Amino acid sequence: MPARTAWQASAPLANLRRRGEIVxxxxxxFAAQGLLEVDTPQxxxxxxxxxxxxxxxxxxxxxxxxxxxxxMKRLLASGSGSIWQIAHVFRGNEIGRRHNPxxxxxxxxxxxxTPEQLMAEVASVARLALGEVRxxxxxxxxxxxxHLGLDPLRCSTAALxxxxxxxxxxxxxxxxxxxxxxxxxxxxxxxxxxxDELCFVIDYPxxxxxxxxxxxxxxxxxxxxxxxxxxxxxxxxxxxxxxxDAGEQRARFAADLQRRSxxxxxxxxxxxxxxxxxxxxxxxxxxxxxxxDRLLMLALGADSLQEVMAFPxxxx
Amino acid sequence: MAxxxxxxxxxxxxxxxxxxxxxxxxxxxxKPGKGQAFNRVKLRNLKTNxxxxxxxxxxxxxxxxxxxxxxxxxxxxxxxxFHFMEPENFEQHQASSATVGDAALWLxxxxxxxxxxxxxxxxxxxxxxxxxLEIVQTEPGIRGDTATGGTKPARLSxxxxxxxxLFVNEGEIIRCDTRSGEYVSRVKS
Numbered sequence: 001m002p003a004r005t006a007w008q009a010s011a012p013l014a015n016l017r018r019r020g021e022i023v024x025x026x027x028x029x030f031a032a033q034g035l036l037e038v039d040t041p042q043x044x045x046x047x048x049x050x051x052x053x054x055x056x057x058x059x060x061x062x063x064x065x066x067x068x069x070x071x072m073k074r075l076l077a078s079g080s081g082s083i084w085q086i087a088h089v090f091r092g093n094e095i096g097r098r099h100n101p102x103x104x105x106x107x108x109x110x111x112x113x114t115p116e117q118l119m120a121e122v123a124s125v126a127r128l129a130l131g132e133v134r135x136x137x138x139x140x141x142x143x144x145x146x147h148l149g150l151d152p153l154r155c156s157t158a159a160l161x162x163x164x165x166x167x168x169x170x171x172x173x174x175x176x177x178x179x180x181x182x183x184x185x186x187x188x189x190x191x192x193x194x195x196d197e198l199c200f201v202i203d204y205p206x207x208x209x210x211x212x213x214x215x216x217x218x219x220x221x222x223x224x225x226x227x228x229x230x231x232x233x234x235x236x237x238x239x240x241x242x243x244x245d246a247g248e249q250r251a252r253f254a255a256d257l258q259r260r261s262x263x264x265x266x267x268x269x270x271x272x273x274x275x276x277x278x279x280x281x282x283x284x285x286x287x288x289x290x291x292x293d294r295l296l297m298l299a300l301g302a303d304s305l306q307e308v309m310a311f312p313x314x315x316x
Numbered sequence: 317m318a319x320x321x322x323x324x325x326x327x328x329x330x331x332x333x334x335x336x337x338x339x340x341x342x343x344x345x346x347k348p349g350k351g352q353a354f355n356r357v358k359l360r361n362l363k364t365n366x367x368x369x370x371x372x373x374x375x376x377x378x379x380x381x382x383x384x385x386x387x388x389x390x391x392x393x394x395x396x397x398f399h400f401m402e403p404e405n406f407e408q409h410q411a412s413s414a415t416v417g418d419a420a421l422w423l424x425x426x427x428x429x430x431x432x433x434x435x436x437x438x439x440x441x442x443x444x445x446x447x448x449l450e451i452v453q454t455e456p457g458i459r460g461d462t463a464t465g466g467t468k469p470a471r472l473s474x475x476x477x478x479x480x481x482l483f484v485n486e487g488e489i490i491r492c493d494t495r496s497g498e499y500v501s502r503v504k505s
Contacts, residue, residue: 050350093323093374094353096345168356171333171372175352179373182351187371190348210350228349238349 009310019296019308023086025128026106035084035108040071042088046271049256050210051263054092056101063268064090067289068107069211070274073242076109076285077277084108086292097304098234098294101313106295109287115202115225115241118286122229122237123198125290129299130231135198137227139217143201147189152181153205153221160184178207193230202227211249212240229290231298239288246279319377322355330362330383333370337362337381337434345374362432362439383439388431390423398423400431400438411438419443421476422494443494448503449473450489457485470499 009016030037047055047063048070055063065071068087075083089105106125110118123135144152148163160180164170167188175183193199203217209224217223225241243249253270260267296308306312320331325343332338338359347353353374360367362383372378388400388409397410398420409431413420415438422443423429432440454470467479470490478492480499489503 052347052350052352094345094347099345099347169368169370171357171370171378172376175373179352182348183354183371185351186346186348186354208349208351235349 006315010306010312010315011308011310015296015300015302015308016310018300022129022296022299023292026086026125029125029128030084030108033082035082036080038072038075038080038083038085040068040075040085040087041065042090044071044271046070046269046274049253049260049268049270051256051259051265054094055268056090056092066091067105069287069289070271072107072109072287073282074273074277076111077280077282082108082110082285095313097306098297100293100305100309103305103309104292106290106292107288109242109285111283111285113286115227115239115286118239118288119200119202119227119229122200122239122288122290126198126229126231126236126295129295130198131299133196133198133231135200137200137202138193139203140201140205140223141203141217141221143189143193144184147192148184150184152184153223163188178205181205181208190230190235191233194232194234199230200227201230204228209243209252210240211243211252213243213245215241227288234294234298235291236294236298237288237290239286242282242285242287244278244282244284246275249278250275317380317382319379321377322357322372322374325355325357330381331359332379332381333359333361333368336364337383337439338368339383341367347374362434365440381434382436383432383434385430385432387428390425390427390429392425393420398441400429400441403428409433409438411441415439416441419494420474422447422449422474422492424449424474445493445495446491446500447474447494448489448491449476451480451484451486454480454484454486457483467499 042065043058043061044065045062048066053066055066057063067089072083085107087105088102090102094101141153144150150159150163157177164180164183203223204226206214206222206224209226212224212226214222215225227239228235229237257267293305293308297305300308302308325340327340329340330337338361340357340359342358344356346356355372355374357370357372386402388402391399391401397412398416399408399410401408419441430442431438449472451470452473455468466482468482469477470480471477478497478499491500491503493500
């Protein structure tokens with residue numbers, strides 16, 4: 001193999017051609033569906049409050065956006081109807097085979113769609129890249145029960161901690177309930193998800209609702225109306241039945257900021273324009289964000305994002 | 317000693333874990349959705365040589381280990397200790413047989429090897445990747461047999477035993493890979 005010099009693309013050109021073809025297919029799909037393609041700013045004065053998302057601050061300007069969600073919801077509240085875009089988004093300190101601090105998010109919102117309708121469409125879009133593959137959905141609670149014998153909504157935090165310690169050596173002992181849940185999800189459950197199917201995980205714990213509304217599941221247990229898509233053990237997409245209640249949204253932001261302060265993380269300004277938009281009336285809708293680079297990685301049988309990105313972080 | 321955050325973890329970094337110096341072999345960043353990120357880290361405990369797999373919460377920090385690799389000349393073995401010298405400042409270090417371990421099988425006096433120092437004292441010794449050593453004992457060679465692929469054991473001047481092709485003889489110098497313990501080639505003298 002000839003030596004490759006640093007200025008050249010990290011991905012083989014054949015992969016970049018496939019990437020271009022798949023993106024063209026996605027664009028044609030949304031055009032045929034009649035969704036409006038939009039373009040929202042990557043640099044905004046406010047950003048997300050999620051304690052575990054690090055927004056990159058640009059001194060004097062604001063923050064590079066971790067997702068186009070707030071701006072897209074302002075458009076929805078303005079009466080845009082269903083919209084989509086492929087946005088470059090930024091997340092600090094996320095670097096690895098499956099992470100690049102700058103990546104492409106395929107994000108869309110469907111006015112009037114239920115999460116079930118949107119999941120069916122997410123599967124269709126994923127198949128544009130992955131080809132024919134069947135799909136199934138599993139409740140978060142059932143997965144914990146099957147793989148760990150635990151009820152994640154009701155068991156004690158001590159039981160979660162015990163299970164986590166049985167699933168690998170840990171360099172820490174102290175964590176909150178959601179951290180144990182997330183650790184168990186990534187260590188003990190994710191590797192089994194989507195081995196030969198598009199695997200939707202539904203009905204998340206209310207503490208992990210983010211921007212999804214809550215509802216009661218078939219057992220009468222409150223859950224978040226949120227879904228995630230996994231394929232071959234890799235998380236591909238995150239969707240919500242979107243929360244329409246501005247007061248509840250503000251309370252969640254405040255709880256995030258409280259958590260940030262407890263963890264010693266920097267405070268971030270709340271996006272008041274976003275809250276005002278929700279307050280003025282977001283239409284009933286479901287939305288989803290899909291990691292485009294990861295989808296392409298799986299479509300091309302690659303093992304790292306670097307194989308499908310022209311100039312990944314560290315080579316840009 | 318400095319502390320290192322998981323964001324700074326990379327292979328080769330020396331850190332303290334549960335009181336022992338370790339070297340990081342692999343570091344994988346794992347992040348479920350919008351949740352807490354983790355680093356799945358493979359480390360080698362430099363005292364026991366055991367490989368550990370540990371999961372860290374991303375953003376946590378641990379102390380660095382005062383561990384450095386130094387090229388040194390192997391001087392001699394006094395029966396109890398192996399003696400090494402830093403060629404720049406002639407400073408000498410002694411290491412026990414336990415510290416030197418299997419490296420002893422490949423060490424020839426005056427050869428350069430890598431001594432890992434922990435808090436200034438030898439922690440481990442690695443021979444060069446390739447060494448050229450004399451065969452002191454092996455079955456007689458079969459002349460002309462350079463192709464059949466058969467092997468026989470041969471003992472080297474330093475004590476290691478390697479499998480060599482049938483045509484190689486006592487008294488010859490051979491090149492070996494110390495990592496695999498395998499014969500590489502004959503060395504023309």
